[in-house]
Amino acid sequence: MKNVLMQGTGVYIPSNKVYNEEIDKHFEVLGLNAHNLMEHLGRRKRYFISEGENAITMCMNAINNCVTKNNINLEEIEMLIFCSDTPEYLSPSNALKLVGLFGDKLKNVNIAFDINSNCTGMIQGLDIIHKYMLNSNVTNALIIGCFCISPIALWSDTVVYANFADAAACIAISAKDENQKRGFIDTEVYIDAAYYNNVTYPKCGMSKVPLKSIEPNEKRLEWIPFSMDFIPEYWAREITKILERNSLKPADIDYFIFSQLSDAYNMKTLELLGISEGKYHFLGKEYGYTGNTCPILCLNRMWNTYSQTGNKIVFCTIGAGYSIIVQLYEF
Numbered sequence: 001m002k003n004v005l006m007q008g009t010g011v012y013i014p015s016n017k018v019y020n021e022e023i024d025k026h027f028e029v030l031g032l033n034a035h036n037l038m039e040h041l042g043r044r045k046r047y048f049i050s051e052g053e054n055a056i057t058m059c060m061n062a063i064n065n066c067v068t069k070n071n072i073n074l075e076e077i078e079m080l081i082f083c084s085d086t087p088e089y090l091s092p093s094n095a096l097k098l099v100g101l102f103g104d105k106l107k108n109v110n111i112a113f114d115i116n117s118n119c120t121g122m123i124q125g126l127d128i129i130h131k132y133m134l135n136s137n138v139t140n141a142l143i144i145g146c147f148c149i150s151p152i153a154l155w156s157d158t159v160v161y162a163n164f165a166d167a168a169a170c171i172a173i174s175a176k177d178e179n180q181k182r183g184f185i186d187t188e189v190y191i192d193a194a195y196y197n198n199v200t201y202p203k204c205g206m207s208k209v210p211l212k213s214i215e216p217n218e219k220r221l222e223w224i225p226f227s228m229d230f231i232p233e234y235w236a237r238e239i240t241k242i243l244e245r246n247s248l249k250p251a252d253i254d255y256f257i258f259s260q261l262s263d264a265y266n267m268k269t270l271e272l273l274g275i276s277e278g279k280y281h282f283l284g285k286e287y288g289y290t291g292n293t294c295p296i297l298c299l300n301r302m303w304n305t306y307s308q309t310g311n312k313i314v315f316c317t318i319g320a321g322y323s324i325i326v327q328l329y330e331f
Helices: 020-029 035-041 055-070 094-106 118-134 231-245 263-273 291-301
Strands: 002-012 016-019 045-048 079-083 111-115 140-147 167-177 183-191 255-258 312-319 323-330
Touching (some): 002 055, 016 020, 055 140, 118 140, 118 167, 118 323, 140 291, 167 291, 183 231, 231 263, 231 323, 255 291, 291 312
Parallel strands (some): 079 140
Antiparallel strands (some): 002 167, 140 167
16 A cells, blocks of 8 residues: 655754743833733744745755755655745745755656645645645655744734744655555544634735835734634544544544644643643744644654654644644654
């Protein structure tokens, strides 16, 4: 049977490190306070891009990191997917840009496109690439994700500017014929558009971005605060669905990789599933919330632990609007 497998990961974190104390001072000048929210979400520091950096440069660095760490031969890559809701370009696709920038190294890529499903992006991308490879002759692919939030966040936004951060991640994927089923096993997606109007970028809409009459802040991201306390219950429900469908129980899962938005929500989800400590790691304190890349940053950090043969992993995250995605993977 054909299995689709992760061969390794790579990441890029900007060098511009920003601690909570700097964020506190920033909002004090504006007469605002984000300290309690940062504490609640488990923040300590985050990283913002510097001048000259953008989604493309970050992704190039993430690809290079993945190649170096995992001895990937780029000339064997046939497919490349770019996942982001903060792309540098709309045309041509950022995936095509990356193929062009790597030149002959990616000369055998014949499928390259972008997807945007907000903060579920890279996990959704893994589902797409997995199903594509199962039903085609593509054997080697890269999936690249980027979250370049600092240039578009309102400086007065105590949620986004205080807690979100920039990062890029890359995963090398291969299809192999094997005797036993492993790799990507199953994916569960749930959509509820109840909060479709709470997170909008650009606030003014793309048709108005070129207009000089539109104020710069209207071209940035708007976040209208809303309660997210429903997340643990809904995550636990969707995780239970996918486990039951595959004749598994929560105790059968070796590690859970969640969104790094809130340590408290992640721990509550595990509590609802009846899971004790030891199967989960939180990196949001170090990296901030990095959108669709954050589960992969966690996977990258813990790769040697997670990737032991036979380990079962559950990815679980949420995207603006909102959508939930749960993915089951076995190493």
